[in-house]
Amino acid sequence: MRTYLSPIGFNSTSVTRPLLRHGLDMDDRVVVVRPTEGTDEARSKEAIADVRRLLGEIEPKISLSVERVPHDEFEEAVLYCRDIIHAAEGELVVNLSGGARDVFLPFATAVLSESDRVSRTLCFSDIDGRVRELSLPNLSVELSESVAKTLAAIEQLGGKTSIPELTETGEQAKSTVTRHVTELESHGAVVSEKQGKIKYVSMTLTGELLLGRR
Structure with a gap:
């Protein structure tokens, strides 16, 4: 079992392309992260609907859930994203692509702080459309x-x-x-x-x- 964790904005491709690249099984979970409030709720909901539609075509049993992150306070947002990471089940695959900046930066900060829990990190390029796998640095080490x-x-x-x-x-x-x-x-x-x-x-x-x- 894997949990895919990804921010989402108006462009569903930044979420779906990494999913397709890495592969999906019926017991996998997909969790998309977005702000508690947005400037264009209709477009956000449309992007989530696109992801849900793709998952339904691939494997109807795959679970899709949406986490709404409070974004007014950076510290609170980081801790909220950390808790989402802690709640992930199975192998954790993180997608560092897309989403509102208000959520993406806290999300990326939480991912870096919890890199030992992350099995794979994917990133969709806005420049060439490729999906790359990243090696996250371990920033929590103290050396003698x-x-x-x-x-x-x-x-x-x-x-x-x-x-x-x-x-x-x-x-x-x-x-x-x-x-x-x-x-x-x-x-x-x-x-x-x-x-x-x-x-x-x-x-x-x-x-x-x-x-x-x-």
Whole structure:
């Protein structure tokens, strides 16, 4: 079972295209998020009706629900969106496309803060109409000084870096560097691959952002 969670505005395509790209099963749920009030309720309802009609054509048993987010206060809207994420059942697929800005920004903030609950993040492009899958950065990590030192060494060496290179650059024991790399991988700050007996490490967006905070 999956829950698809997406803001919705006047353009139903930003919701339906990612659904079609990722695929739907009869026990999936689709939850669309919109403001409690809007400037054009008729167009909003029409967009939701378009999504409902598409789901009915694909699999009539798929559940579609609408969450109305209070948008006057940013903090309240973020927490409301967080609660929607917490209530999602099964695999959570988030669509970061469309919707009113008053809801989209709190929604995106909540998604980033709860990225560990999100299985996949999709995005529909207004420019070329493509659906892309995004890798969300993990922004909730706090690194110790020693682990941060290893991460900085990876950035300094650039590209793919081997454990022996890191050991030499960071002037730390191989076992310490290996332990640090394992921790950084668990946070999504680096990715690694083995070539023969040598392990190579590369920094991710999460790693870049974590270093930038220090």
